[in-house]
Amino acid sequence: MSAGVIVVGAGPAGRALAHRLLAAAIPVTVVDPRPERVWQSTFACWSDELPGWLDPTAFAARLERIGVAGTALEEVDRGYTVFDTPGLQRSLTLDGAEIVTDRVIGIDGARVQLDTGRALTGDVVVDCRGALPHEAPRQTAYGIVVDKATAAPVLEGHGALLMDWRGGIVDRRSLPSFLYVVPLGGDEYLLEETCLAGLPALDLDELKRRLEVRLGGLPSGIRRVEHVAFPLTGSSPQPWRDPTFCFGAAGGFKNPTTGYSVATSLMCVDAVVGALAAGRDPVPDLWPASARAVHNLRLRGLSALLRLSPTQTIAFFEAFFAMPIESQRSYLSRRNDLTGTMGAMTRVIRAVDMRTRSVVARGAMSTPEWAGDLGSTPRFQRR
Template identity: 30%
Template sequence: MHGSEHSDVLVVGGGPTGTALATALASRGLDVRLVAPHPPTAYPATYGAWLDDLPGWAHGCAAQVWTDVRVYTGPQPTALQRPYALLDNRALLDTLLGRAGTRLDWTLGTVKHTEHAAGHDITHGVNGERWTASLVVDASGHGGTLHPTAYLEGPAFQTAWGLTAHFARPPITPGSMVWMDYRPVGTADSPATFLYAMHLGDDRYFVQETSLIARPAVNRALLGARLRARLDAAGTPPGEVLSTEWVAFPMNGAAPAPTRELSFGAAAGLVHPISGFQVASALNVAETLADTVCGAMTSGTDAAQAGWDVLWPEERRAARDVHLLGVRALLGLPAGALPEFFRTFFELPPQQWRAFLDPVTPAGSLARIMLRLFAHAPNGVRVPLARAALARPDASVKALQAAWFAAPQSGD
């Protein structure tokens, strides 16, 4: 394709989602233009994922894997028995680009909008560029560029502030990673936040104070102060700080309607509404999506519609509704109830809490897990959960129907 103006597919965005899809399509023989405002650059965020969520080829892109993975909702840790990986973003990018061959054209630019003319899409850049393509995919990250993501009752944000530093005394058990530490820091612990932390080797640790989901978002100053207070209270203040990271993204995207351009990744609201994870899922789904788009282009059918059908089958849309019910419940919980909620959550049989965090678990199974959680939760958690369900009776009834009609899964 090099030099030509027209491509089979134009992908907007060079994050993990855009790169994964663009390279998957190029490796299948399509001419692909990826438009991003930056050259291929290692993704700037600290990406973690459950090792078993990553496709096999991506295991080689893990910078580190922990088998000692803990959650604290009280004084004693719960061992999660599920290895967790920190991604090496440079290795991930290089691996993805390595398979694209010469059919990928990484073009510097910022997309403004698209229009449809004479059987193809014309994409306009902010500097007057024009690129034509048979299919345009918006992978431009949270909020989307071509079709703004819809958020139920307005966006609710995950925010976090963290740092990588040398520590004279270990802030967490050496060799471990702490997925969630909800133990209180002092007396004023509203809003509820938790520590997410990893031992990176030697005396280096990554520590991050996180607000799982809130509307309005918990701000950087509060999270920074809470992190310092937590580390000071434990007698483990950081020494030399090597880097800092601010995290902020919306969690509660609704399933988008089919459109002429396909949205994928964070732009499509595909961030998991309860965990905020997306990267592992995008790496997996990019392969299926690429197969589908190639198939549709070969057979001359509507590739955007075929892609949407893969991303949002009826079952997945129903599952999203159940997850959004969970979001509403989390938003309604008083700060003090969140540790209780997660204590009950991680007391579920491991296959159930894993299934709840899995982006492809069917709605019926999700709803059954929620019912089980409700049955086992203390009253301080149950009442706000019931309130959340009653506030969206339509979604609740659908979820209950899904749970009722779903064939029991093993472990349900």
């Protein structure tokens, strides 16, 4: 049977794509083994990364600035938004879509093979299953949800903390970790000890121990616990070359030095819808030469980050957040701003000491196995 656009995966990227395809009157079939599962993760982004079509019920908190700390606590004067995760999920309605509750075991061109033996054939298949398990640097975190009174002393008068590295160094050989604190709406706050990147990353038991030490003991009245563990790269280091068109974290939208991908997926979804509605390949729209180059630079940036010592890591991020906001924005949010990305990287390298500069340069020039060959040959399949 023909199913129009088949969206594989009903996470944030898949659901957003299906939602906007339906708004454009394009037939959609969504395939997911648990399409109605309630999302549990906390999602956040810089406020200027968001598209205008999102429903306000998708937001739990919107802050004008956010705190960061290397050796001292400062503020980044850039808006930050924390999603109401269930609200985001509800806002991305799928009215009119065919929902298939099944697991995909294979994609061959425009044909999708399901675990039950059924096969679907569409005009286009879009894989939105996230970064499927593969060998890559990972981000891990252990978080607790507490009330506002418990979070207040940690916040030190700030609305949220993006990165607080103070107390995150155990010794010269162990990976550092930082504290992330954000409001979740109502009276709830997330306090999360995070390992930004590691191969291997810190495990959850170690992060829980560090959080307990940082807080002087885990508080009473913990409402729930949040675990984070995901690869910092997509399943393919060159997503524009994949035979099946992938979107979201599956399609290389995860920033490998931050782990963020949801806002990029939301911002890019209409470009995909527009291309599919016009019968065009969306790959050239999403992956022009500048975007491929920025993606490769970010992978090299992750390679460099993994080589830094704990003290060098903190010095690196102090230099990063001391840059003008426009330079920060270019590196963190603008996936096709090659000039701005290179400029931001140059600023940081010039700001750190010579030893750190040398480590960053060696890491950026290396090509680890998990980063592939950093090539760029777009491919796309339509029925």
